[in-house]
Amino acid sequence: MNDPAPGQIGYAFALPRLAARLAGHKVRRAEFSRWEAYGLGILVFGMSCVFGARLFLPFVRPMALQVLVLFLLPFAIWLAFLILYYLNFLVIGVLRRLGLYSVLTNNPFQHVVIMALTSGIAFSFLGDECAWVKPLGVFWLGLLSLNLLSILLEKLRHEL
Amino acid sequence: MTDSHRWFHRFAVRGVAWRRYLDFGVTNVPFYLRPVMIFFWTIFFFFFAAPARRAILSNLRVVLPGSSPLLNLGRAWLTLYNFAWTIADAADHKLGKTEFAYEVEGAEFLEQLAAAQGAVLLTAHMGNYDLGAALFAQRYQRNIRMVRAPEADAQTARHLDESLERAGAGAVKVAYNTSSMALPLELLNAIRQGEIVSIQGDRAVAHVSQRAACLFGEEVKLPDGPFMLAFVSQAPIYPLFIVRTSFHHYKIITRPPIHCLRSERDREGVMEEAMRNWSRTLESVIAANWSQWFSLVPIFPER
Numbered sequence: 001m002n003d004p005a006p007g008q009i010g011y012a013f014a015l016p017r018l019a020a021r022l023a024g025h026k027v028r029r030a031e032f033s034r035w036e037a038y039g040l041g042i043l044v045f046g047m048s049c050v051f052g053a054r055l056f057l058p059f060v061r062p063m064a065l066q067v068l069v070l071f072l073l074p075f076a077i078w079l080a081f082l083i084l085y086y087l088n089f090l091v092i093g094v095l096r097r098l099g100l101y102s103v104l105t106n107n108p109f110q111h112v113v114i115m116a117l118t119s120g121i122a123f124s125f126l127g128d129e130c131a132w133v134k135p136l137g138v139f140w141l142g143l144l145s146l147n148l149l150s151i152l153l154e155k156l157r158h159e160l
Numbered sequence: 161m162t163d164s165h166r167w168f169h170r171f172a173v174r175g176v177a178w179r180r181y182l183d184f185g186v187t188n189v190p191f192y193l194r195p196v197m198i199f200f201w202t203i204f205f206f207f208f209a210a211p212a213r214r215a216i217l218s219n220l221r222v223v224l225p226g227s228s229p230l231l232n233l234g235r236a237w238l239t240l241y242n243f244a245w246t247i248a249d250a251a252d253h254k255l256g257k258t259e260f261a262y263e264v265e266g267a268e269f270l271e272q273l274a275a276a277q278g279a280v281l282l283t284a285h286m287g288n289y290d291l292g293a294a295l296f297a298q299r300y301q302r303n304i305r306m307v308r309a310p311e312a313d314a315q316t317a318r319h320l321d322e323s324l325e326r327a328g329a330g331a332v333k334v335a336y337n338t339s340s341m342a343l344p345l346e347l348l349n350a351i352r353q354g355e356i357v358s359i360q361g362d363r364a365v366a367h368v369s370q371r372a373a374c375l376f377g378e379e380v381k382l383p384d385g386p387f388m389l390a391f392v393s394q395a396p397i398y399p400l401f402i403v404r405t406s407f408h409h410y411k412i413i414t415r416p417p418i419h420c421l422r423s424e425r426d427r428e429g430v431m432e433e434a435m436r437n438w439s440r441t442l443e444s445v446i447a448a449n450w451s452q453w454f455s456l457v458p459i460f461p462e463r
Contacts, residue, residue, distance in 0.1 A: 010261075012191065031259070031407075032259075032409070033407070036191075037195055037407045038407070041194070041196045044193060044196075074200075085188045104256065104257070105256050106187050107190050
């Protein structure tokens with residue numbers, strides 16, 4: 001546990017860290033931000049739900065059934081995530097045995113897989129005809145690009 | 161019990177399988193997806209852990225008199241959601257060495273407790289007492305002997321003991337509140353040797369010394385062991401609670417110490433006054449943080 005000095009804030013991602021620095025705040029790398037945790041979590045999960053709905057709803061005809069599918073979909077996506085974590089866990093186990101992965105927790109690997117999958121979903125949204133699905137894909141890819149750029153700028157800042 | 165029955169028992173609400181699964185979760189789920197995961201698991205346990213849900217509802221009826229039963233269902237869900245967060249954070253600290261931020265209310269009393277040569281830390285089933293004890297022990301380099309109610313499942317108890325001792329880097333020792341006569345003597349010796357003994361004083365388990373107290377206008381049974389220990393050892397009692405305020409943020413609430421000093425009055429009078437003092441403290445903290453009072457058994461008499 002840490003007792004952060006007044007005004008000191010922590011973000012896990014480079015983009016909000018850079019934004020905070022530009023706004024004149026003293027910032028460091030830490031998982032202290034509720035906006036990151038809840039905001040990104042809802043965005044990733046929400047995009048998966050939208051992807052699932054776009055995939056399955058065309059096969060469901062009656063309106064009542066569509067409502068039922070929409071209600072059950074978040075639970076199905078949750079279960080799909082649980083399976084994904086487990087499959088990744090198995091892969092990480094193999095990588096650890098081969099000496100290719102030695103980080104304390106499996107979170108960094110899981111993070112990379114989830115980011116890659118979400119970006120894949122975002123790319124698929126770019127070709128969607130729906131008025132709000134395409135901007136969602138653009139929004140994600142924009143965030144991702146800005147975050148990658150922020151990582152680069154942070155690295156350069158450390159080297160200078 | 162047959163092997164298959166024993167295997168199945170692991171999946172009971174208080175079984176060890178869920179604790180192990182939680183460890184899996186905090187080492188495999190990125191931090192930003194935990195709110196979603198915890199949200200859905202809370203829905204699952206809200207239905208699966210019916211006795212705990214009913215206990216929370218019965219406690220809420222007294223803590224928030226006149227509250228709507230329908231709204232209380234939502235409050236019970238919120239309480240379970242907070243409970244899930246606190247046990248996930250404790251596991252996260254143990255396995256991922258994750259940082260948590262905190263603020264202190266009553267910092268002067270926390271400093272007094274850290275400097276005390278033998279004290280009773282009186283807390284409740286509230287917020288993240290496991291994480292709090294481990295971090296206090298680490299930060300102030302103090303040994304804590306934590307007294308807990310016995311777990312229903314032996315494997316879960318073993319898992320929790322190991323977790324606490326690992327999170328506290330060996331400075332937190334767990335003792336179970338049973339009818340054994342050895343425990344009070346052991347705790348008394350620990351206090352006399354300058355250690356801090358942490359006890360949850362918001363609910364009395366069966367076969368443990370207890371007496372009637374008034375909480376939210378109802379008569380309840382509270383453990384009187386902490387007060388007995390304080391009276392015999394003449395050590396102060398520090399009420400301390402650690403509540404979750406936001407993502408990876410906690411608040412430590414420390415209140416003025418309660419003393420059970422030997423005086424002209426008889427022991428009973430001193431003890432009763434100390435328990436009244438504790439009940440008032442408990443009431444004020446629970447009223448302000450009802451969604452983090454994780455007393456998952458009914459405390460108040462049934463109406």
